[in-house]
Amino acid sequence: MNARFALAAIAAAIISAPVLAQSTDYPTKPVTIVTPFAAGSGPDAVLRLISDKLAKLWNQRVVIDNKPGGAGFIAIEQATRAAPDGYTLLQLDSEHLAALPHLYKSRNFKPLQTFDPVASLFRTPFFVAVPTDSKWKSMSDMINEAKAKPDALSYGSWGIGSPGHLGAQQLEAMAGGLRMQHVPYKEVSQLYASVGAGDIAWAFASIPSSAGIYKAGKLRYIAVAAPKRVPQMPDVPTIGEAGGPKGLEVNSFVSLVAPKGVPAAIKAKINADMGKVIADPEIRARFDTFAFEPLAWSPEEIARNVEAKSKVYGELVVRGNISLD
Template sequence: MPSTRRLFTAATAAAALLLSAGAQAQTAAADFPSKPVTLVTPFAAGSGPDAVLRLVSDKLSRLWNQRVVVDNKPGGGGFIAIEQARRAAPDGYTLLQLDSEHIAALPHLYKSRNFVTLQHFDPVASLFRTPFFVAVGTDAKYKTMTDLIADAKAHPGQVSYGSWGVGSPGHLGGQQLEALTGIRMQHVPYREVSQLFANVGTGDVPWSFASIPSSQGIYKAGKLRYIAVAASRRVPQMPDVPTMAEAGGPPSLEVNSFVSLLAPKGVSAAIKAKINADVAKVIADPEIRARFDTFAFEPLAWSPEEIERNAEAKSKVYGELVRIGNISLE
């Protein structure tokens, strides 16, 4: 009996500790945030993702009645921002903005680092998804994807396309187009996005994938045309641009990128849930929706589980493309 009583007492104490810990976590979430929050981003100031993050940070600071600071740490393939956020305490006060390529492609592009993003960070909240268009110069001979693919088939390895870097959606999208059509092209990576689209506009590079915010300056100057959107449906902001299938390209080719907020592993479920709910509330704000529309950004309100599922799906595709193309950033 004494032994049974001791076991019962120990079990009761353990249950009380669990209840206490749970209550403390709920209290911490209810009080969150009680000090400024930092949003670390690998994107340069003035970029589309940065512009969105600053809008979100402003709305969150009003909602939370706390400063929400954007800390731009571009460079190093995203690792400068990643390492800074990874060193932060797992308390929700440091969050990291990443796109789906930082999450899903980096592990394949930097194999020797043995770095798997979701082993160090948990998805917390989604922000938006951006589609990519096939951009050509206004005077380019390509009017449709049928034209582009036919030219690449007739001149294997001679047709080039530009992107904003090795392993970018623009590069991997080109690799996927090659894999789906059997064509071979030459990839030309650029350091400066503005220079990339300036060269597409002059015809120095025949074509490139492009998002609206990154290419709108050259487009509005009348030097670019979009011959397709790499998606299964047309984009409302560009209703005259056909889908990939409508333009004669492979129907299954979809090139897009989604952007999310992540937290270092160890943040409590209650705080992650609060951040997710509050970011979703902010994303629904009419002012932010209007800004998204100008960029053709699709607002997302995914759960952390949905972010992870979508990242895993991209990882499978990217892993195969990196293997086939023997792509590395080591």
């Protein structure tokens, strides 16, 4: 009996040795991170800063491969063709992971069956931005006018199914069934220029995406869709504090995933090393500039947050009868 146990232990050690070696040695060659975000965009800029830190930590090149377009599917499809060995990673935001399956049902995209969550990067909150000369001083002002004028008020977003669109759908539902007109834009810069000019009444906005128009004095924030105020904008109340529905959160988080089947030891190493990079003072300072919240989630926590957001988005897509098929 003892001999059999000894043989089993030896066999297990032999089988596990390659996995342990992979973990210890990884990476032994350049790592590619595919991203659906265009070069020069906010997520791309952050990814490049992070990749520089990873390259120094790993003593290997980390190559950023920008594949924008196709609602993210160009990058997604490229990553799915890669080997599940940890040498090809994919940067996705929570909308790619949680909204695309509901918006493009015909594609049968099942993110958590296609990819393994590996590491989290950051989460960004969204503010309610209005023209500087808007008569609205609070969410109560907006909601009262929207109730008095159904389908009359317009809001903009950076695309159908974006957090700006689905967040407004959630606001409508939680504020008692408001009805407002959605105006999608192709360019984020054009969206906030239109808010500043008063072409549309309001839009959800992150600090980096609306900073130029904000600094030019053409728009202001009347609330943030977060559970607490953002340190970078301490005078801006939460939506609940400003007379809107309590509990309304509109945010987006960015993560790294890998083709399904990456060895557990390699996933654990990438996650741990990314945690070290996210804790770097230079990275933290850059995140603070944008009001990005650093995240150090485990793969399991990423999956749980994706599933929770997917449930909310699924309900909002049905409510708004939204489809991009």
